[in-house]
Amino acid sequence: MRTLKPLLLLVVLAIAALLWGRHTSEPTPSGAAVPVTSAAVTAPGHSGTLPSFLPPEAADTLARIARGGPFDHRQDGVVFNNREGHLPPMPEGYYHEYTVETPNLDYRGARRIITGGTPPQVYYYTDDHYRSFRRFEVAR
Incomplete structure (x- = not known):
């Protein structure tokens, strides 16, 4: 019986880990080390403007x-x-990360869009190579 308890505990922990990995909803960013701000943007191909913090x-x-x-x-x-x-x-x-081109640079630069989910459900922008992020939404 003593050897059965650790094995049972291991099985329960493995199942919990599998279920946790399936969690796909975005938690609130409370406790995030860097503030994340939000804005809305119209999806490419639709009329609308980008938030002022996004470069063209x-x-x-x-x-x-x-x-x-x-x-x-x-x-x-x-x-x-x-x-x-x-x-x-x-x-x-x-x-996932994507480069936002910086004019007059011959390397990737520091600007990125980070998407969350497949297909993307959330979008973040950083212009300081991942030190800070601004969340924005893409209208569907």
Whole structure:
């Protein structure tokens, strides 16, 4: 009986871990290390303007995300791991990153759009290479 209890506990923990990994709703960002602000934006291809904090080049990035590419950088679309924990905690693979071009640079620069979910359900923008984020919504 003593060897059965640890085995039973291990099975219960494994099931709990599997169920936790299926959690897909976004938790509230309370306790986030960096404030996340919000704004709305119309989906690419529709009339509307971008929030004032998004550079004009973000429209092209959003259109490419909506189309599924093509992307200019091999890193675009890769999993963003949220190592610093600035975004709400989600299962691995939930967030993806995309480059927002910076004029007159011959490298990727610091500007990114981070999407959450597949297909994307939430959008974040950073212009300081992941130190801060601003959430925005894309009208569907």
